[in-house]
Amino acid sequence: MNTKIKELTENIYNEGVAKARTEADKILADARAEAEKTITEANQKAEAMLSEAKSESESMYSSIKTELQAISEQVIEITKQNVTNLVTAQSSLKIAKEITGDPKLIKDLVLEVARTWSQEDGQEHDLDILVPQTMYPKLEPLFKAAASEVMGAKLTIKPVAGLKQGFQIVKDSDSFKISFTDEEFTTFFTSLMKVKVRDFLFNTKA
Structure with missing residues (x-):
């Protein structure tokens, strides 16, 4: 009787141990599988984040490069x-001063x-020629000598204190x-020369 009880007890014990081991092995296997899954997911997320960061970095670099090129x-x-x-202004000013001086x-x-005015309408016009005071002594005899060259116009030369260089014509x-x-001459030559000066400076072929 005791032997049977002992055998029964041992069987129950062995079955419990085996069952416990099986459960433990299952739990351990599940834990390993979950750990591997977690590691795999973490690696995938890390790779995705790295790929996204690389893509953003390349996009940012491309954007900055494009912007720098545009700024350049x-x-x-x-x-x-x-x-x-600068070149046009200096050249135009020099030409204008040479002409008006x-x-x-x-x-x-x-x-x-x-x-031109006389030929256009065939009428006689009174023209006042306003010139700088500093140039009047040189211009006055020239106009007196040339008065006979103009038909249909009466020329009167007048010195003006506020006029620096050049002249004005007042009609009738x-x-x-x-x-x-x-x-006025500087403005005229600046608009006339700007394109040609730019082409000469930057489009000249070697």
Whole structure:
């Protein structure tokens, strides 16, 4: 009797141990599988994050590169424009001052304007030629000598204190006035020369 009880007890014990081991092995296997799954998911997330970061980095680099190229092109264009403006302004100013400082050229321009007006309407016009006071002594004898060259126009030369360089023509008692000062000539030559100066400075082929 005791032997049977002992056997029964041992069997129950062995079965319990075996069952416990089986459960433990299952739990351990499940834990390992879950750990492996977690590690795999973590690796996948890490790779996804790394790929996304790399993509964002490349996109940012491309954007910055494009922006820097645009800024660089703008800087170059502004520099070209500034150089063109500077060269044009200096050249135009020099030409304008040479023209408006030449008494003979001023006389020729005035006479040409007077001839043109006379030819257009066939009428006699009273023209007041306003010139700088500093140039009056040189211009006055030139106009006296050239008065016979103009038909249908009466020329009167007048010195003006506020006029620096160049001249103005007043037609028929202040009803119409045109200016040929150094400022007007500078503006004219600047607009005329700008494109050509830019082409010469930056588009010249070697």
